[in-house]
Amino acid sequence: MRSRVLLAMFRVCVTLSVIFSLGRSQVTYTCTDGYEYDDTRHACKDIDECVALPDACKGGMKCVNHFGGYLCLPNNAEIFISTAEDEEGAGPGDAPEPLPPAPDPAPQPGSGPAPGSGPGAGSEAGSSRRATTGTGPAPAPLPRQQPAPSGGINCALVPYLCQYQCVNQAGVYGCVCPEGYQLQADRLCEDRNECEEGHYCSADQLCWNYHGGYRCFPRNPCRPPYTAIAEGRCACRSDVPACRGLPSSMVYKYMSITSGRTLPADLFQVASTDASSSMIHTFSIASGNDRQEFYLRTISGRSAMLVMTRPLQGPREAVVDIEMHTHNTALNYRSSAILRLTIVIGAYPF
Known part of the structure; x- marks a missing residue:
C-alpha cells in the first residue's frame, strides 16, 4: 500500500x-x-x-x-x-x-x-x-524517551519514521524507545549495556547483557556432585560414586538474540578439542527442545551447529542442553559432556 x-x-x-x-x-x-x-x-x-x-x-x-x-x-x-x-x-x-x-x-x-x-x-x-x-x-541529543521535534509532521502520516513508537506533541513528532534502549539518530533504538552502565549483580554473579535488559547468572553454576574447575565449567570425577553414569563435564554458556529472528539461523557451534583420529564424536540435543525449535547440523566429525528452525518470540529464556558423546576406538572408552546454552530472547526485533 x-x-x-x-x-x-x-x-x-x-x-x-x-x-x-x-x-x-x-x-x-x-x-x-x-x-x-x-x-x-x-x-x-x-x-x-x-x-x-x-x-x-x-x-x-x-x-x-x-x-x-x-x-x-x-x-x-x-x-x-x-x-x-x-x-x-x-x-x-x-x-x-x-x-x-x-x-x-x-x-x-x-x-x-x-x-x-x-x-x-x-x-x-x-x-x-x-x-x-x-x-x-543532528540536533542536540534529547533525554531517552523524549520527543525529538521535527518540522510539523504527524505520526499518523509517517509512522515508519520511528523504529519503535512515534509520539505527537505540540504539533511536532518525536521517536521514543522502550525501557532498556536509548534513542539513536532521532529514530533508531539501541540497546543499553546495563552491565557497563551499572547493575545490581553481586560479586559472585556474572552480569550478562541482553537486548533490552540484563541478567545476573552465578559465576559458579556447578551443583553436586559436580565441582568447579573454571568459571562456567564443571567436572564430575570418575572416582566419585555419584558421578557414575553422568556426563563427565558441564559447560555453561549464554547468548542473546532479538525477537523474531530470520529463519533458519545458525546460533551456536559446539566442537571437541580432541583431534585424535581414534576419537569418534557424535552430538545430540539432550533437553530443551520440546517445541522442536532447534536442530543440530553436523559440520565435521568434531563439531556441530545449533540451528534455530522456528521463530523465537520474546521476552523469553530458552535453555538447551547439547550433549557430545565420545568413543575411543583404540581403548574402547566412552564418555560424554554437556554444554548448557541459555538463550535470552529480547522483547523486540531490534
Missing part, C-alpha cells in the same frame, strides 16, 4: 535592517534556514539538500526536497502538498490534488551576514527542519 505524506507549506520569514556606513546606506539580506539569497533574482531560493548533500538518505530511502529542508522516505511514498484549508474541506477518503511548488519567497531587507554567508548558505543549511532520517548535522 502506498503511503501518502502531507507536507504543510512553510512561511519564510526575513527581518529588516538598514546599516548606515560613512553617510551612505547599505542594505544586506538574510534568509530563513534552508534558503539562500539569489543575487540574480533578488529572491530567497530554497536549498535542494538532496543535491547539495551527498548520500543524504541511507538504506534505500529516497530523498525528497521540500521548503527549507528535506525528507527521507520509502520509494513508494506519494507526496502531496496542500494548505490547511484543503485539509479541513477534504471529505473522508479524499486525497488532495498535487499542487505545483510554491514560488520562491520575495526577499526583504534584513540584518545579518552578507549574501551567501548566512545560516541558509552552504550544504549544511536548513538542518533544523530536516526529518530525523536526514544525515545532516
